Amino acid sequence: MNNILIINGPNLNLLGKREPDVYGNITLEDINKEIKSHFKNEDLKIDFFQSNEEGTIINKIIESEKKYNAIVINPAAYSHYSIAILDAIRSINIPVVEVHLSNIYRREEYRKKSVTAEASLGVISGFGYYGYIMAIEFILNNLVREK
Numbered sequence: 001m002n003n004i005l006i007i008n009g010p011n012l013n014l015l016g017k018r019e020p021d022v023y024g025n026i027t028l029e030d031i032n033k034e035i036k037s038h039f040k041n042e043d044l045k046i047d048f049f050q051s052n053e054e055g056t057i058i059n060k061i062i063e064s065e066k067k068y069n070a071i072v073i074n075p076a077a078y079s080h081y082s083i084a085i086l087d088a089i090r091s092i093n094i095p096v097v098e099v100h101l102s103n104i105y106r107r108e109e110y111r112k113k114s115v116t117a118e119a120s121l122g123v124i125s126g127f128g129y130y131g132y133i134m135a136i137e138f139i140l141n142n143l144v145r146e147k
Helices: 028-038 054-064 076-080 083-091 130-144
Strands: 002-008 044-050 070-074 096-100 122-125
Touching (some): 002 028, 002 054, 002 130, 054 070, 054 083, 070 130, 076 096, 122 130
Parallel strands (some): 002 044, 070 096
16 A cells, blocks of 8 residues: 655645635645545545644654655645755655646745745646645656556
């Protein structure tokens, strides 16, 4: 069985309330349910983790290597400046795919750079919650699925 960890960063617990014109009305709980439903027929365990605290996210990334085959991470605002999260991603030996709900390249100038993306295999941005599904599909089809 493949084990994938989805990490969500700061303020994503406010989805559904925060900036609905950017993020829509879907909550993080709704997103997690959609992801679970999409992969219900896969031999796959998906765990979800959300924190507003940088150190807690770093610890989770570092610990993940023992339990998971891959990580899908939405570092949220931390993606724009957290060298510490970048270094944590670089320190592990499992694939990491970065996801953003909104298209960061259509947003404010300071949101157009993702330092954490430098350590990720790739970035999926602008497809809403479906970006998580795309990331998991990529991981399963290209990286961890036993053939």
